[in-house]
Amino acid sequence: MAPIVEKENLSALLVKKDDLQIVNLDIPKPKSSQVLLRMGPVGICGSDVHYLKHMQIGSFIVKEPMILGHESAGTVLEVGSEVKTLKVGDRVAIEPGVPCGRCSFCVGGNYNLCPDVEFLATPPYHGSLRQYHCHEAAFCFKLPENVSLEEGALLEPLSVGVHANRKAEVTFGDLVLVCGAGPIGLVNVMVAKAAGASLVVCTDIDDKRLDFALNCGSDKVLNVRGLSEITAAEKIIELLQNRRPNRVIECSGAQSSARAAIHAIAAGGKMALVGLAPSDDLTLPMITASCKEVSITGVFRYANCYPTALNLVASGKVDVKKLVTHRFDLKDSIKAFATTFNGEGVKVVINCS
Template sequence: MGRGGEGSDAAVQAESGTTPNLAAWVCGVNVLKIEPFELPAVLGPNDVRVAIKAVGICGSDVHYLKHMRCGDFIVKEPMVIGHECAGIVEELGSAVSHLEVGDRVALEPGISCGKCKLCKEGFYNLCCDMKFFATPPVHGSLANKVIHPGDLCFKLPENVSLEEGAMCEPLSVGVHACRRANVGAETQVLIMGAGPIGLVSMLVARAFGAPKIVLADVHPDRLAVAKTLGADATVLVTHNIEDIEQEVAEILKAMGSDIDVTIDCAGFTKTMSTSLKCTRSGGMVCVVGMGDNEMNLPLTPAAAREVDIRGVFRYRNTYPLCINLLTTGKIDVKPLITHRFGFNQKDVEDAFTTSASGGNAIKVMFNL
């Protein structure tokens, strides 16, 4: 998929009378440009062409824009951004039989190899050859149109909007985290971080039957949102490592009983230290956030209490359940969408500025 721009490709399309497929490209630190995005002219037999209609901004998208990298993934050349998306099927490959032109679909953004040991054992989210939207060097989906495997396009019921379809991506992270943590009807849950992933994890934990959920965050605005969405209690914490003991006491008091599972959606040394101290003996800490690449943690006391630590990376086999949770009304993600923008140069720049500013911005959504 080549990059167009101000050169010959755009000129040829203009002369032929066709409308170029436009996309939002990360071209440098804090440099976004809407330019042509060339797609293959012929579909593969298992692929579909989708007109993208809704795209959400993820924290990783902001990170790529601000730092040209996220973890070990480095943007070395211009890249189309975006991976939380939904749209309308425009064209089907010859072997695609479960979809029809005009279907509204949510797109699972990761294409695994399907051949390695991890894929064959069902852990396809850990595939070393994963091609994931907007993860270098793979282009993303903030574009008028994309081509994607048909089996990763999930039809949306009539009562689920395209925006909700795009929200299936972050919601999948919450589903995978709660599955990894075995959250159920007897699980008391602490969630560190009340950003988008912390909030969807809270919604999923409640849908899975968790009787009490406490959220902790450094932003009072986000804790207020968590409260309106059903958190049983919230605790305002700080960035200071010296405050851990006092904050652990406040969190335990807010829970009022043992904490069975802590889901750390921030992933910093302080949040993980707090999580390990708060979680009961024999409990579990799930690490979702990746704030710090390296941490100095009190592992020995936690190990002596048999507190398990489980990693959470993206998700697997979650989209059907996410769509069911939205269809049945067991989860409502609409309140999480706080800001909406169109798809033009100014709107794209303003949307990323809004998302990066935090504050009362939870999920920023593009309507194409």
């Protein structure tokens, strides 16, 4: 066990709506199955900002102060008595959701659907935006030498891309439409290309985000601002050389985007819904989807995706570093969140070291 010199554990604590404070908390002690981590980079997710601004996402309500952050990586400082897979000094990526391991979903391999999952920065569980954090060793993935801690932190959003592409069954030669060029849309573009998609079209209403999509491997982009859903579908088909996409990954959460995608998709195509709409209600052209026999599936987080995401980064097939536009120190977390909320960057990373 390495000695811990510092006496403080500075943490980004959400106290109430629009009130994020940097406070000093006790350094936690790891349980027998856990490791104590000296936290490194933590990426800001849209969910973190949403909790800051609204104190809830759907049925998840912040009822007491909560540490934010779940896209993270760190260095092992101490290991619990039962931990055999990690040692002091190992650099690890943290998969933030720890399931029960006993329910039918966990036993069946779909542990992302576990009703008792403890997910970082999801009420009532604290997140990892702090200097020291304890986590289950089974959900810490050792990083090879050629993968940085920052890349390790970004395995979290990349895993969403891996899971969504698996659900949409993207493979060699597919024509893929990715709706939305935010961070999740961009990782889906990257994974689709790595999976062998022959052409990827990305849509958004922001030209700067679409430029990012091109830099992340999208073959074509389309600004759909002001376009009717039928016109948008026609332009998507045109960009695919008068062919329809057979795979769609909808990341925008916008009803108009999802509707255009159904009009554009090929018969027998598969569509994965990743983006969360502002409302729980989404009206889609279901007769069109039914007549085409379009398979529509939901996407919730990920399961068994971290090893694949890590392999994609370690092999150079995916470069998540492209996503990072801003970096801040932990003490400047308030400014980092403002940067994200104002849409000034794509992926904002906070360094806890």
